[in-house]
Amino acid sequence: MQQDELLTKSVAEIIAKENLEKKLASGKKLRIKYGIDPTTPEIHLGHAVPIRKLAQFQQLGHKIVFLLGDFTAQIGDPSGKLKTRTALSSKQVEENAKTFLAQVFQILDPDATEVHRQSEWFGKMNLADFFGILSKVSVNVILSHETFKNRLSKDLPLAMHELIYPVLQGYDSVAVKADVEVGGQDQKFNLLMGRHIQRAFGQNQQEIVMTKYLLGTDGKEKMSKSLGNFIALTDSPDQMYGKVMSIPDELIVPYFELCTNISVKGLQLIKNEYKNSQARRDLKAKLGKLIVETYHHVAAAEASEEEFNKIFKNKEKPSVIAEVKISSKQAILADLLVELKLADSRSEAKRLILQGAVKVADKILKDPFVKIELANGAIVQVGKRKFAKVIL
Template sequence: MTITNEQQIDEILNRGTITEILPTKEDFKKVLLSGKKLRFYIGFDATSPTLHLSHAKNIILMEKFRKLGHEVIILFGDFTARIGDPTGQNSTRKQLSRKEVLNNVKKWKKLIEPLMNFKEKKNPPKIKYNSDWLSKMRTEDWIEIESKITVPRLLERDMFQKRISEGKPLFVHEFLYPLMQGYDSVAMDVDVEVCGTDQIFNALVGRDLMEKIKGKNKFVVAVTLMENPKTGELMSKSKGTGIFLNASPLEMYGQIMAQPDEMIEILFVNNTYLSLEEIKKIVSGNPRDAKAILAREIVKIFYGEKKAEEAENEFNKIYRDRQLPSEIEVFEIEQKKYPVLDLLCDSKLASSKKEAKRLIEGGGVTKKTKDNEEKINNWKQEILLEDNMVIQVGKKKFIKIKIKVK
């Protein structure tokens, strides 16, 4: 028997992470209240070596269903990843090798461990790989599946239409991606698929297949993609808005602090365990303070209380109090006299002499010893270096000098 406490169920269904339930939310709630143990799954294509907070939110949601007593499966799309979901892609994805994919999967498993109790004995989450069935299927199996779905049904996808009308190539293997994702549901005989709103089409193809092959009504639970409500953009590494699970505590803390204010509430709702009431109170205050609470809460989930506190102190030291960070990269030298342009380049504080010159002229270079701090204004000078002297460039870049004894 599963937990059928209506308040608990409502908290999950209405928190904000879930945006749509198909065929209906009412039907789904009824089944959850019935006490029937359901089999949930969510799939991830391991196309990149890391995960961000939008993935984490999905695992957190799955863990909530697991704690209600339901079976949950984290499906690594190690097979589908090799093709790549064409969703949202303007061009055909590069196909990955099996080795690349398995390498990504390995890293992912580690990253989600803090979010889910993999050690629970009674009802542990399951991990599956879709290569287990997809790679074994033969032409005949595909004909069987393909005879259940029409071409116009697949062409309905606006993204396909868009690519075709723009004259961009859409290859047949991409066209079959929805069928592969759809067949995952059949192979695992699931009751519920949890997926991002961008995956609803694929999940519904799976719903069709479940109905036609197993005569079963599969629920599709669509979850938010946590877009920025102002720009509509998703978390993105290239745009500097990502919060990645492989970041160090300090990096993660910093990535959260770097988020625009409009993301604070979204991140609280989806990536912390605070109640909606508490969240409301926090976000109504000063955004900087709210963000600091958010950052500490999230880092805590992945690294524990102590590391979160350290990350916070460290972050404040560097960015708020402008103090030196506790750990600074060491630059070892043999000679004590160094032309300043060479020093900045050799220690990687500047990428060229031109940049070094510009930094100095802009007043951004400082040399610090235990007792003294001094701006370097003349780019032609040679600096007399000493052990533990720190050279700082801008706000964030530091090196500590270590004199190598010959």
């Protein structure tokens, strides 16, 4: 990993770049901080973008300080949100944290990673200590946060605990003595708060590396589990490959940059190939295989490509179809989809059926309320990717 790639590939902004370049040139082993709130048990490719940047720092010999926000996860980052997030219990946060690290260490070397939880310092503080931290930040600074200004201008609720979220994240940099903090570009205010509070506590200010954010598989919104447009690190090879193949063509180059280890020179070659619209399907297949190889292995990538082609090119059924035992051989179609877990709700099932996305025994059915009689082993298909075999 060359320094020019470290500071350019997948990077949206650096504060302050000249200072960071000097620190890197000094030969000092820097403490590179990254914090994440374990609000869900899964990490997706969007979360992985800054973590992959950490891995690049790690390859150059720097110490990664990986911070689990077990306190801030109970608040929920208000950045970009128009309403207060639902609070998580400490038990939920800890359960999520257990699976987080296993996924993180698919990308980072655990032996060269220092792991902390916020509870190591916030859990030991008394009220006087906490007020001491709050005294370092003015209300004017906090209310300059774009999210807070937006809420106030629209007369939307803004809770006190949300106002202190950036302060807590900022103090983390003091606690771990961060030289550099990595984060997504949507975290700019919170990352700058780290510099502000470090200065207030007499520490040298951390430099900031902000990574680009990854659009989800819909090509419209930032990747998010709540929007359903995500690719999880825990997805099976077939799921991962299939989701990559579903992305709009305009995401091919950004995904190569943000989700693979391709070099800057290699990325330029991809950009040149992309100009030929006939080459885009093959580029997407190459991308899918690279991503599957990263989180599984080469053989899994080869197998997932073969399976995908079998279903979508050759119009065959998947090699493996989940078998689901149902309570009766007669069922209302919309209810059947929910029972087979091919739809999350009756309303979603109704929508899919009306769209003509549902087949039973290779026959398209468009009446959500039709009562059908099922044979043992009947195949129910929703869209191109979801299948279930009925077991009576």
